[in-house]
Amino acid sequence: MDHARQPVEPSAELYAELLDVALAAAEGAGALLDQGRPEHLTVAATKTSAVDVVTEMDIAAEQLIVRLLAERRPHDSILGEEGAAAEGTSGVRWTVDPLDGTVNYLYGLPSWCVSIAADVDGVPTIGVVEIPARGERMHAVRGAGAFLDGRPLQVRPAPPMDRALIATGFGYRPERRARQAEVLNHLLPRVRDIRRGGSAAIDLCDVAAGRLDGYYERGLQPWDYAAGALIAAEAGALVGGRAGTAPGPDLTLAAPAGLFEPLQEALDQLGAWRD
Template sequence: MTSNAASAQLLAIARDIAVRASEFALEARRAGVSVAATKSTPTDIVTAVDRDTEAFIRSLILEARPDDGIVGEEGAARVGTTGLDWVVDPIDGTVNFLYGIPSWSVSIAVAEQAGPRRIEGSTLAGVVVNPVTGELFEASLGGGARSSGRPLAVNTGVPLGQALVATGFGYASEVRREQAEVLLGVLPEVRDIRRMGSAALDLASLAGGRVDALYERGLNAWDHAAGGLIAREAGARVGGVRGGREDVELLVATAPDLYDAFAALLRASGVDA
């Protein structure tokens, strides 16, 4: 198990890289952006800035930690020898990025034994930056979560009917249809729904009390590695299908006192059918 001091050192590296990558991506956005390719569907896009930013991040990681592994959204995984993997989403919220909507982020985490679908060990450090607003959210394992030096804490004491819930949707039409059916069961039972377009920022928002709960299917490890640690260190309970660990099948996160009621609502609405 990595010590708190070692996690703090990893966080310092992650913070520096995330800030530099955010400046890189924001400058590229100001210069103009267009779709470079599509991935799973025509609406699942990648821009040249996604690829260039990830390449920039990879170069900085290898400069600082040449023996670690790297799991990134846009590039092939790099197998390391230390047991630590950097989990990178160079631009989380690419559609927002493309359209100029100021809700996208750079997400960088360090974890034990990470793959694209899930993280097997502990996440040790994580940083999420919104380059447009300049907000930086960060956490280290056992070290708490902060934004601009301010400690973060999830909202507690919120009943299910008053919970503001964040979620997201997939790119394939059939997946969206299934997600819409789940939403029909959830929406009448909570305060309202927010769909902001960046899972990393959704988790950071939960940590900062801007939403009370979130759920989403189809998230890869790079979507939630940093944000999940930030939420946990802010007091959230984070899980997956039938009480298991969060992975590509499902991520659920709320304050501990809301989790069971919210998870029951999701099951009743068919989220893990």
């Protein structure tokens, strides 16, 4: 007899429950980070280089989120940037970045956030991005749109690429940064201008809000883009990687139809998907 778990049947009730949990977790972690930020942060660990810091607050925020998820959704799976991992049986998986924009946070810059997403049987379903320094909360529910503090979000109409304001980000390894600089050197003359904010989740949300025309980056992990990608998509953006692929470590790209396609083609020609 096959005892494999059957896929979860999506329902408005499940979506509402997952959104409520995600909002509560993001609000709690955002408050912890915002109110508890010490004047002189202590580096608890490093990742791939001395630049890529992991602060004590980062780790504390993930622990807060994981505790809340374990209390309210004990049978769900969890994937967290700072090492949280749990295998569940419910078909729901949470992808958590407790502090996206860690270096911004370390330096007292406002572009940092808490990013929480939920998949149901592998389908992106809920995304919440809490931006305390801006006093903003963005969220999306699959098929129901994206919102900023309760107000619907809509991407900006696609401009010609030479009039597009594009955001990007850079990796931490020197060799990757050098390659990304080469790509940027060739792309910059072909667009209106480039912005580098320091948080992939916020950049994706800013595409959703019409504050940017497009965004791309190589080297992102699922926790970097899971929530922001859903928010951008529900606001009307196309979101993907290289042609015919989903967003991922090779390339993540978001822009409205009409800009997405030429930007994706340009990035492919420039080899933005490889080091």
